[in-house]
Amino acid sequence: DVKVTQSSRYLVKRTGEKVFLECVQDMDHENMFWYRQDPGLGLRLIYFSYDVKMKEKGDIPEGYSVSREKKERFSLILESASTNQTSMYLCASGSYGAGAYNEQFFGPGTRLTVL
Amino acid sequence: QKEVEQNSGPLSVPEGAIASLNCTYSDRVSQSFFWYRQYSGKSPELIMSIYSNGDKEDGRFTAQLNKASQYVSLLIRDSQPSDSATYLCAVILRGGYNKLIFGAGTRLAVHP
Numbered sequence: 001d002v003k004v005t006q007s008s009r010y011l012v013k014r015t016g017e018k019v020f021l022e023c024v025q026d027m028d029h030e031n032m033f034w035y036r037q038d039p040g041l042g043l044r045l046i047y048f049s050y051d052v053k054m055k056e057k058g059d060i061p062e063g064y065s066v067s068r069e070k071k072e073r074f075s076l077i078l079e080s081a082s083t084n085q086t087s088m089y090l091c092a093s094g095s096y097g098a099g100a101y102n103e104q105f106f107g108p109g110t111r112l113t114v115l
Numbered sequence: 116q117k118e119v120e121q122n123s124g125p126l127s128v129p130e131g132a133i134a135s136l137n138c139t140y141s142d143r144v145s146q147s148f149f150w151y152r153q154y155s156g157k158s159p160e161l162i163m164s165i166y167s168n169g170d171k172e173d174g175r176f177t178a179q180l181n182k183a184s185q186y187v188s189l190l191i192r193d194s195q196p197s198d199s200a201t202y203l204c205a206v207i208l209r210g211g212y213n214k215l216i217f218g219a220g221t222r223l224a225v226h227p
């Protein structure tokens with residue numbers, strides 16, 4: 001079974017703090033994704049990575065950065081946390097290529113509260 | 116027009132009935148379609164994927180795809196209260212990197 005883990009289930013930070021969210025997958029997937037999910041707004045893609053050290057902006061990258069130094073690990077960084085970044089953060093991973101049919105699997109999520 | 120559209124619900128069905136969830140998408144070239152189940156406070160869980168026209172069955176779940184009409188549906192037979200959740204339809208649009216576009220989700224409530 002695919003396993004995607006995230007560093008924290010719940011996190012409380014203060015405005016202005018630098019926040020690191022980490023995600024690890026054990027299936028040797030090329031692609032990894034960070035989403036946030038808010039009531040009424042659904043799932044929104046923040047950033048994704050299709051290879052080590054490669055990244056692409058998603059739909060809402062402002063205020064975030066990412067790092068992928070190893071294939072299995074994808075980090076989301078909030079440079080200076082703000083209250084409007086209070087949300088559920090979801091990491092996903094998936095393979096790339098016709099043979100694997102491109103399924104994406106999610107980690108358990110991190111509920112971040114910025115005070 | 117949204118790229119992936121679903122009725123938000125709630126869809127309420129009695130236990131043992133068939134629940135029918137629908138999804139339409141805008142990109143005629145889309146090739147990959149997925150259904151995720153999400154319980155309140157939890158992350159989405161992949162339950163079905165479908166790539167060609169027709170039906171695909173897995174246990175009590177059947178996914179149906181009609182590319183000409185640009186819709187995909189999920190049928191849940193013998194619905195149970197434990198099926199009560201939000202069901203997200205997701206589509207990979209044309210282009211690279213397999214970005215999933217999600218619908219807003221349909222909330223299903225199965226009552227005893």
